[in-house]
Amino acid sequence: MPRNERQAEVRFPLVAQLSDSPEIQDLFRRDGRRVFASLVRLLGSFDLAEEALQNAFVAATERWPQSGIPRNPVAWLISAGRFRTIDHLRRQRRMAPWSEVAEQVGAMADPGPAPDEREAVEDDRLRLIFTCCHPSLSEEACIALTLREVCGLTTEAIAHACLIAPTTLAQRIVRAKAKIRDAGIPFEVPEGDALPARLHHVLRVVYLVFNEGYSASQGDDLMRQDLAAEAIRLGRLLRELLPEPEVLGLLALMLLQDSRRAARATAAGDLIPLDDQDRGQWDRGAIAEGAALVREALGSQRFGTYSLQAAIAAVHAEAAGPEATDWGEIVGLYDALARIEPSPVVLLNRAVALAMRDGPEAGLALVGPLIETGGLDRYHLAHAVKADLLRRTGHNGAARASYAAALELTRQEPERRLLRRRMAELDGTEEKF
Amino acid sequence: MKYLCLVYLDQENWSACSDTVCAAFGQELTDSRQLLAAEPLHPAHTATTVRVRGGQVHLYDGPFAETKELLAGFYLVDAKDLNEAIRIASGIPPAKYGSIEVRPVRQLDIGHAAA
Numbered sequence: 001m002p003r004n005e006r007q008a009e010v011r012f013p014l015v016a017q018l019s020d021s022p023e024i025q026d027l028f029r030r031d032g033r034r035v036f037a038s039l040v041r042l043l044g045s046f047d048l049a050e051e052a053l054q055n056a057f058v059a060a061t062e063r064w065p066q067s068g069i070p071r072n073p074v075a076w077l078i079s080a081g082r083f084r085t086i087d088h089l090r091r092q093r094r095m096a097p098w099s100e101v102a103e104q105v106g107a108m109a110d111p112g113p114a115p116d117e118r119e120a121v122e123d124d125r126l127r128l129i130f131t132c133c134h135p136s137l138s139e140e141a142c143i144a145l146t147l148r149e150v151c152g153l154t155t156e157a158i159a160h161a162c163l164i165a166p167t168t169l170a171q172r173i174v175r176a177k178a179k180i181r182d183a184g185i186p187f188e189v190p191e192g193d194a195l196p197a198r199l200h201h202v203l204r205v206v207y208l209v210f211n212e213g214y215s216a217s218q219g220d221d222l223m224r225q226d227l228a229a230e231a232i233r234l235g236r237l238l239r240e241l242l243p244e245p246e247v248l249g250l251l252a253l254m255l256l257q258d259s260r261r262a263a264r265a266t267a268a269g270d271l272i273p274l275d276d277q278d279r280g281q282w283d284r285g286a287i288a289e290g291a292a293l294v295r296e297a298l299g300s301q302r303f304g305t306y307s308l309q310a311a312i313a314a315v316h317a318e319a320a321g322p323e324a325t326d327w328g329e330i331v332g333l334y335d336a337l338a339r340i341e342p343s344p345v346v347l348l349n350r351a352v353a354l355a356m357r358d359g360p361e362a363g364l365a366l367v368g369p370l371i372e373t374g375g376l377d378r379y380h381l382a383h384a385v386k387a388d389l390l391r392r393t394g395h396n397g398a399a400r401a402s403y404a405a406a407l408e409l410t411r412q413e414p415e416r417r418l419l420r421r422r423m424a425e426l427d428g429t430e431e432k433f
Numbered sequence: 434m435k436y437l438c439l440v441y442l443d444q445e446n447w448s449a450c451s452d453t454v455c456a457a458f459g460q461e462l463t464d465s466r467q468l469l470a471a472e473p474l475h476p477a478h479t480a481t482t483v484r485v486r487g488g489q490v491h492l493y494d495g496p497f498a499e500t501k502e503l504l505a506g507f508y509l510v511d512a513k514d515l516n517e518a519i520r521i522a523s524g525i526p527p528a529k530y531g532s533i534e535v536r537p538v539r540q541l542d543i544g545h546a547a548a
Binding site for chain 2: 134135136137139141175178186188190194197
């Protein structure tokens with residue numbers, strides 16, 4: 001089955017059962033989640049909105065063959081979904097007056113005419129994203145809920161992509177929705193002061209989804225590999241709805257990282273470090289797009305960590321080779337990043353860049369203290385970096401010890417293979433792939 | 434003198450007493466004019482923890498977990514939704530030094546509400 005068709009089936013199995021009409025299927029694919037987001041606002045509940053979405057498409061399948069596709073299909077679907085669901089609940093309420101859900105509906109104000117301004121509908125998608133990524137929900141819950149409710153993936157697809165059992169994932173989503181209801185998480189876009197921190201949290205969730213997909217290897221489930229593309233799609237949606245500099249920065253970062261997808265691993269799944277990658281395999285279109293976004297984000301003066309990380313990625317991406325890389329610029333960008341986010345890992349990456357600009361001794365002077373007192377003594381990459389710098393200054397014995405320390409600290413096979421290869425190179429022996 | 438009586442339950446015993454029984458007890462205390470405030474809470478996982486450090490509000494999913502931080506007081510507030518409750522919590526002065534757990538109050542389920 002061609003990839004697009006398989007994707008469609010994984011994402012939208014329902015509509016394939018409902019309707020043969022390609023127009024209706026297309027509409028569902030393109031606008032289904034948009035309709036859903038507005039229904040969540042109008043009905044005040046995720047579960048009611050899911051039901052209403054189905055009702056809406058059932059109604060469309062029944063009516064449109066005769067009446068034709070309405071001029072504003074999205075508004076029609078929202079309206080139809082809402083009215084059919086409220087109607088159904090009112091009938092339920094008459095039969096079983098004390099059903100909790102029927103109580104909810106009874107308490108809702110009488111619905112006025114459905115709003116059909118495009119702006120209101122766009123805002124609903126943003127409301128949905130902010131709600132699914134509320135910091136009161138665990139990161140795992142945010143990821144699951146966003147993939148399910150914003151992206152429209154099925155629970156099976158999400159479970160396979162995230163390497164967890166479908167029942168676990170389904171439970172996670174049920175509990176997340178229950179918390180939204182019980183804790184009173186409102187369906188709204190945060191205002192004013194609250195927006196930057198909340199947006200940062202949304203971006204963090206999207207980046208976590210991207211990394212799940214980016215870390216997938218060739219042999220993994222295709223849905224898992226597709227997560228990177230899903231995250232980029234989310235990034236584009238956010239850019240459409242809320243073109244803040246950090247949104248541009250995150251989208252740029254993902255595009256720039258993803259541009260290296262074809263070059264970053266061997267067929268056997270071994271990681272190829274950036275400097276050794278075949279740059280001819282990098283996606284130049286993605287790089288151009290990412291670099292343009294970086295320029296736009298940095299031009300705003302309101303940029304943050306994602307924009308700076310993207311800027312660093314752009315410097316690498318636009319260099320013809322490792323020797324041509326502007327390490328001075330990269331050090332400057334890390335300086336800026338360290339001012340906003342002085343985490344040990346940022347400082348470590350800065351030390352690597354500094355070593356490229358000023359020589360390995362300068363780098364070692366920074367990395368030593370980071371390991372000893374800076375909190376990185378249990379971080380395998382810190383020891384790998386130290387080992388590499390020691391090798392470059394000719395201290396092979398000490399380098400070997402550091403590679404060994406790094407090996408102690410990581411269980412990831414591709415990383416371990418790379419470290420063992422480096423150790424073997426020290427001894428002058430070649431490892432066979 | 435006023436006293437604060439805090440109810441702690443493990444998972445197994447969470448629903449050991451029915452809401453009807455609890456409501457009846459609450460009514461007794463109300464009748465004897467000794468009850469100042471009482472509310473049942475949603476389970477711990479519905480909590481949000483708020484800490485304010487360096488002027489920034491940090492939010493965490495779930496109940497607070499610092500074992501060195503001990504109960505020091507309480508505010509029972511009315512807010513239109515969780516975001517407003519978080520705003521209130523972040524203004525509580527000790528939020529700058531400790532943690533404020535924001536837990537939603539639930540309704541006792543004591544049978545049919547009037548239609």
